Amino acid sequence: MNGRMISPGKCRGNAIVSKEPIGFYGGVDIKTGVIIEKNHPLEGKSIKDKILVFPCGKGSTVGSYVIYGLKKNNVSPLGIINEETETIVATGVILAGIPCIDKIDISKIENGDKILLDSDNGIVEIERK
Amino acid sequence: MYLTKDEEKILNGEMGEVQERLFRLLVRLGDIYGADKMIPIGSVQVAGVSYKSIGDPGTEFLEDISSKETKVKVLTYLNPAGMDLEDWDKLGFPKDFAKNQLRIINAFKRMGIVITTTCTPYLAGNLPRFREHIAWSESSAVSFSNSVIGARTNREGGPSALAAAICGLTPNYGLHLWEKRQPNVRIKVNTNLVYNSDFGALGYLVGKTVKNKIPFFTGIKNADTDQLKSLGAAMAASGAVALYHIEGLTPEADLTNDKGLETIEIGKKEMNNIYDKLNSGEEPDVVIFGCPHASLREISSICRKVEGKKLKKPIWICTSRLMKEASDRMGYTNIIEKAGGHIVADTCMVVSPIENMGFNVTGVNSGKAANYLPGFCKQKVVFANIDKLVEATL
Numbered sequence: 318m319n320g321r322m323i324s325p326g327k328c329r330g331n332a333i334v335s336k337e338p339i340g341f342y343g344g345v346d347i348k349t350g351v352i353i354e355k356n357h358p359l360e361g362k363s364i365k366d367k368i369l370v371f372p373c374g375k376g377s378t379v380g381s382y383v384i385y386g387l388k389k390n391n392v393s394p395l396g397i398i399n400e401e402t403e404t405i406v407a408t409g410v411i412l413a414g415i416p417c418i419d420k421i422d423i424s425k426i427e428n429g430d431k432i433l434l435d436s437d438n439g440i441v442e443i444e445r446k
Numbered sequence: 447m448y449l450t451k452d453e454e455k456i457l458n459g460e461m462g463e464v465q466e467r468l469f470r471l472l473v474r475l476g477d478i479y480g481a482d483k484m485i486p487i488g489s490v491q492v493a494g495v496s497y498k499s500i501g502d503p504g505t506e507f508l509e510d511i512s513s514k515e516t517k518v519k520v521l522t523y524l525n526p527a528g529m530d531l532e533d534w535d536k537l538g539f540p541k542d543f544a545k546n547q548l549r550i551i552n553a554f555k556r557m558g559i560v561i562t563t564t565c566t567p568y569l570a571g572n573l574p575r576f577r578e579h580i581a582w583s584e585s586s587a588v589s590f591s592n593s594v595i596g597a598r599t600n601r602e603g604g605p606s607a608l609a610a611a612i613c614g615l616t617p618n619y620g621l622h623l624w625e626k627r628q629p630n631v632r633i634k635v636n637t638n639l640v641y642n643s644d645f646g647a648l649g650y651l652v653g654k655t656v657k658n659k660i661p662f663f664t665g666i667k668n669a670d671t672d673q674l675k676s677l678g679a680a681m682a683a684s685g686a687v688a689l690y691h692i693e694g695l696t697p698e699a700d701l702t703n704d705k706g707l708e709t710i711e712i713g714k715k716e717m718n719n720i721y722d723k724l725n726s727g728e729e730p731d732v733v734i735f736g737c738p739h740a741s742l743r744e745i746s747s748i749c750r751k752v753e754g755k756k757l758k759k760p761i762w763i764c765t766s767r768l769m770k771e772a773s774d775r776m777g778y779t780n781i782i783e784k785a786g787g788h789i790v791a792d793t794c795m796v797v798s799p800i801e802n803m804g805f806n807v808t809g810v811n812s813g814k815a816a817n818y819l820p821g822f823c824k825q826k827v828v829f830a831n832i833d834k835l836v837e838a839t840l
Contacts (some may be wrong), residue, residue, distance in 0.1 A: 323478055336685070338657060340678030343796070343822035347501050355820040373658060375686045376817075378493045378583040379525075382500040382507075389503035403658060403686060404620075405473060408603030411474055 318421050318441045323402045325437050326416030328395040332430040333367040334423065335359050340376025340382040350392030368432040369394035370423050373408040384409025397432040398423060398441055405423065447476045447617065448483045456613065464516045468609035474615025475606060484753045485579050485618045488597075489521040490611035491567050492559065493583035494604025496528035496797035497546040504604075505550050507586050509554050511608070512553040518606045519614030522559045523567040525584045526764075527551060528799065531563065538803055559611070563792045564766035566675065566739040568595065571768065576697060581610035585688070586738045586814060589678030592689040594606055594671060596697040598622045601688045621689055627698065629662035629691055632707040636665060637714045641831035642744075645673040646813030647720040648712065649680025655710060655769070658686035664693045679738050680813025724816040727826030730809030733835045734795040736764030737812035745789065749778040751836045758788035759839040764794040796822060809835045 337358055339345070344354040350365035364387075374380060384406065387393035391413055397408065402419040410417040416436040426432065426443060433442040449457065457473065459466040463594070465579045476484065494500045522698065528547050529539040534548075555561055564570050565584045574580045574597035582588050583602040591597040600620045610616045620626050633652055638646055652661055661681070661728070669677070681687035691699040735748060740763050748763060763782065770791040773779045780788050795808065795815060809828040810816055819825040828838065 321478070340683075342499060343818045347503075353821050355463065369652040373686065375657065376585070376683055378588070378601055378603050378607075379499045379583050382494045382504040382607050385507065385605070386501050386503040390501075401658075402478075404479075404600055404606060405603045405686075407475060407478060411471055412605055 318424065319424060320418040320420040320439050320441060322436045322439050323407050323417040323419055326396070327435045328368070329431070329433050329438060330366060330368045330395040330414050331430045332370050332426050332428060333359065333362060333364055334426055334428050335371040337371070337444045338373050338375035339413065340374065341380035342377035344376065345383060345387065347383050347386040348390055349390070350387055364394045365392045367394050368396045368398060368434055370398045370426050372400040374425060376405045378405050380405040381412065383411035384415065385413045388413035388415060396436070398426070398434060416421040447473065447481050447662065453484055462514065462516070463668065463673035464511055464514045465612060469613050471606060471609050472613060472615065472617055476619060479617065479619040481617035481619040483618050484615040485622065486614060487520055487556055487581050487610055487616050488574055488578045489572055489580050490518065490607055491523045491572065491582035491584055491587055492604060492607045492611060493525040495525045495550060495563055497543060497550055498528045498797055498799055505546060508553040510551060512556040516612055517558040518611040519609060521572060522611040523572045524554055524559055524561065524563045524567055526794045526797055527563045527792050528797050529793050530790050537788065537790060540799065540802060547741055562767060564739050565794065566608050566766060569739070569741055569769065570766040578617065581607050581616040583607035585682035586675065586679030588688050589682045589690065590675050592621060593678055593691065593696050594674050601686065627660070627689060628702050629660045629704050629707060631656050631659045631661050632704065632709040633661045633663045634665050634709055634711045635663060636711055637717055639666065639669070641811065642673050642676045642695060643811035643829065643831040644717065645669065645677040646680045646811060647717055647724065649677040650684045650724065650813035650817060651712065651716060651764045653683065653685030653687050656685060656687065660689050661687065662691045662699070662702065662707060666692050666695065669695060675738050676812060680817065683814040683817040721829060724827060724829035726820060726830045729807060730759060730828045730838055731805045731807050732760050732762060733809035733839050734762045734764065735811060736795055737796065737810065737815040739794065740765040740769065745773045745778050746770060746776070748832065749751070749781050751832070752785040753781050755840055756811035757839045761787035761839055762795070763789045764789065765789060765791055767791045795819065801825065809838055811835060812821050
């Protein structure tokens with residue numbers, strides 16, 4: 318699949334998929350990378366070292382710092398794939414240096430899929446067994 | 447994107463390493479979102495101030511920038527801090543937290559940023575005009591300035607707002623453009639909204655439903671600015687709504703094209719469901735008003751309700767330092783403290799460490815607070831109108 322580069326880089330990993338938007342501030346624990354938003358479909362799950370897939374960001378604009386902090390604390394996702402990346406997530410991933418791509422039909426990606434995210438070339442590949 | 451000669455110079459590092467790094471972020475965002483150029487801005491509001499929110503990584507990021515003697519170019523305000531910057535000790539904020547919080551505040555001060563820490567800058571001396579381009583980041587203030595004032599800002603992340611302040615520029619895309627300010631969903635409200643909490647509940651539901659769309663409300667007959675701030679704050683917290691229009695009330699509503707929009711109807715039943723959904727607790731340990739920061743009108747109305755009473759559970763009112771000062775002068779603060787309440791300035795319940803201060807169940811009338819407290823502050827929530835909340839403390 319082809320998308321738009323938000324933040325450069327290349328990575329390979331397992332997908333963790335949320336059909337719901339993610340608000341990083343108040344939604345993700347900055348120290349552990351675990352989703353803490355009550356009743357979120359991914360509540361209790363860790364996004365560390367995963368390819369995090371979600372439609373778009375939501376909520377507080379402090380989310381950028383949370384993404385930056387996740388990276389500094391070594392608990393960030395390897396890469397991020399969105400339908401539409403809004404400014405808060407974009408600022409966070411650029412600052413943190415996390416590869417990120419958007420304009421991707423995320424309904425094609427399932428939890429646990431092996432993903433190649435090549436943001437430099439705007440490509441997402443699903444490598445199913 | 448087109449850059450002027452002066453802007454090229456910033457990008458080439460001729461204005462120093464910090465400006466280069468921050469301007470590069472703005473250019474990057476501009477390229478992603480299809481900006482044609484940079485535009486000058488009138489003011490900035492920076493989020494990401496509480497130590498609880500940004501932690502050590504954010505603190506070090508800010509100290510690094512301030513250590514290079516970089517100054518902001520336009521009037522810049524701050525979002526709430528994690529504690530009352532003057533009365534933190536008296537109010538019981540932990541000492542090690544305070545130490546780190548003050549590091550952050552000093553870094554901002556060194557950059558020339560006004561240490562007025564509030565989510566309602568428009569009530570505290572940073573008031574944009576209609577159609578003025580600004581770069582604000584507090585999501586409820588973004589909503590208020592875009593919708594109620596008709597100024598123009600995108601939802602800036604903390605760092606991109608800081609970059610805008612230091613460069614005096616923002617990329618020209620999104621809500622800076624009139625064609626991007628058109629509504630794309632109609633919300634028909636079929637019930638009477640009375641309390642500020644009704645506006646908060648409506649906002650919570652609409653934000654959840656429309657996510658990052660631009661709603662056009664009909665059927666809201668009247669609303670004061672306190673109620674509009676409550677509505678916008680909740681929509682920005684449960685969704686990513688940065689701009690809304692209300693027929694007959696907000697300045698751009700009559701100018702937009704609202705023909706042929708998908709319509710969502712909201713009546714009494716939907717509103718009751720939201721009240722139920724937001725309630726996860728029975729008896730509050732504490733009731734906190736002022737999310738977003740209370741206006742003087744809100745403070746005076748709470749003051750009238752608690753005058754001469756003895757509270758069994760504390761009431762906190764979060765507000766800006768300026769409103770607190772007016773409240774002190776009017777004697778409201780004194781009346782509220784006599785009853786057993788506190789007016790807390792500079793901070794708010796969401797960004798302060800209330801879960802470490804002995805509270806488990808918090809009463810609020812704010813849809814935004816009800817959205818954040820369970821996850822971020824491990825609180826059960828009693829969501830109700832001001833009268834019911836005051837009653838619960840007596």
